[in-house]
Amino acid sequence: MAITSKFRKNSTHPLQRLLNYARRYRQQIWQATSFSIINTILDIAPPWLIGTAVDILVKQQDSIIGKLGIKNIVSQFLLLSFITVIIWIFESLSQYVYDRIWRNLAQNIQHALRLDTYNHVQELDSAYFEESSTGNLMSILNDDINQLEDFLNFGANDIIQISTSIIILTIGAFWILPPFITVAVLLPMPFIVWGSFAYQKRLETRYADVREKAGFLNARLANNLSGINTIKSFTAEEYENARLADESEAYRKSNSKAIKLSAAFIPLIRMLILVGFTALLFWGGMATYAGTISIGSYSVLLVLVQRLLWPLVNLGEIFDKYQRSMASANRVMNLLDAPINIIRGDIPLHITEVRGEIDFKQVTFAYYNREPVIKKLSLHIPSGKTIAIVGSTGSGKSTLVKLLLRFYDISSGTITVDGIDIQKLNLHDLRRSIGLVSQDVFLFHGTVAENIAYGTFDANDEQIIKAAKIAEAHDFIMRLPESYETIVGERGQKLSGGQRQRIAIARAVLKNPPILVLDEATSAVDNETEAAIQRSLEKITANRTTIAIAHRLSTIRNADRIYVMEYGELVESGTHEELLERNGIYANLWRVQSGVRSRSQNL
């Protein structure tokens, strides 16, 4: 598995990547662009109307409108007023339309992008999550996508309107003015455009750094909030304050660097515009005085330049927004492009037809950049039998389960279920066939009933209660304030460890999988709860292939076969009695545990 490829950066420009993504909204984008352009054209009309009004006053019967045959000054002004009203109405209408389309487009794109990215994240393998922090992923899924929304709301429209203005100004100036004045007016333009691009390039790296720092800050926050009890118990508040201050300071400094550059942009553009405006004011005035251009044209131009050149001042702000959103687009697109390394097979496995025969053949596996933790391991689990795996901590027991569920793919060897290589099986079918009660039970924020029905979403109340009874959870659930409707809190923190464990078992019972994996299902419980869980497990493991991983040997002594694992290899196997007779590692462990037990019971 080429893990390094996950973190490969895509060299395509983020705008191009965003446009490729937004292709499905092509129609909406064209509509919004058209209305933005129409609005800009209509927006240029007022200077023309002012020029025409001056023209009427100066030339009277010979004005532009006069030349149309309307000689009466009142009628000329009436017509001009009528045109003004019409233009105004259409300008307002077009503004309403483009604003609505752009803003809805921003909503649609951010919505689709968030769902697609989240969906993609769900498909990524466990190794990806180990290399990236939840807080950073959260900041991509939330902040970065919001940043894009912010740009799409107004930024795209602003860029289109300014570009249209520049084109119209250029055409208009060449049309009306003597060339030397036009050149003087337009002289700042290439500098503004070139300057903007040069600026943008430098801002790009600074904003990429800002987004990265935002990710680190978020990661720290997410980590601390989920470990708040540990912080409190170790009275590490001051320490964490300092650590957070460091991350926050790094974010502030990074922003400061970007601000230093971006804040200088507007004053610079303003100076360049000043050159053009002064040139027009002076030479245009001289040319009008000399009679080369009319007073009407001169006034149109002055207002036009004021209306068209000055908005360029906003260019700084727009480029700033653009650059910030491109830094975000890059992060979102990189996440969306992260390759899915667990390839789904296409052989279906119907849950009702699974026999549950599992075979590990010469399986070797190493975590990324680590030594192998499973070494040429072979294990046969007959259908319907219960096997147990015991062994010292870190020997690789949980890893075996993760490989069976394909959280990771093996380096060599094969794992089969009912004789079919799990890499060829439909991944969802494979996972649906396996019920996992893991070491650290995860409950979602919601009710007890919702948590039991997690994964069996169509279960009715009766089925949920039945499963809870089998898991010996019904009694304690009925004692909760709102029984099955009690909210368990985030990660189930309003319940005890043993209660969470029993809900997890009820969840597995309801799922009714042909293969059951119990990874330390009785780890966090007292003797009484263990006995209760043990009773329920006996019921649910009957006639179901079961893999039980345990540290407490008493919980697995009745297994059909027990395997002892050491450093990624199976070193002993047999029934409880056979292993005791063999007098090896298992027998030793048993003696230690039963000794400890009897002593602790005597105390």
Ligand SMILES: Nc1ncnc2c1ncn2[C@@H]1O[C@H](COP(=O)(O)OP(=O)(O)OP(=O)(O)O)[C@@H](O)[C@H]1O
């Ligand atoms: N995601 C991971 N990345 C790198 N190494 C890992 C990862 N998960 C586990 N390991 C390492 O793999 C080895 C086997 O871990 P595993 O969790 O399978 O042990 P275990 O036998 O289940 O231990 P325990 O009884 O304590 O739960 C350990 O040395 C552990 O440090």
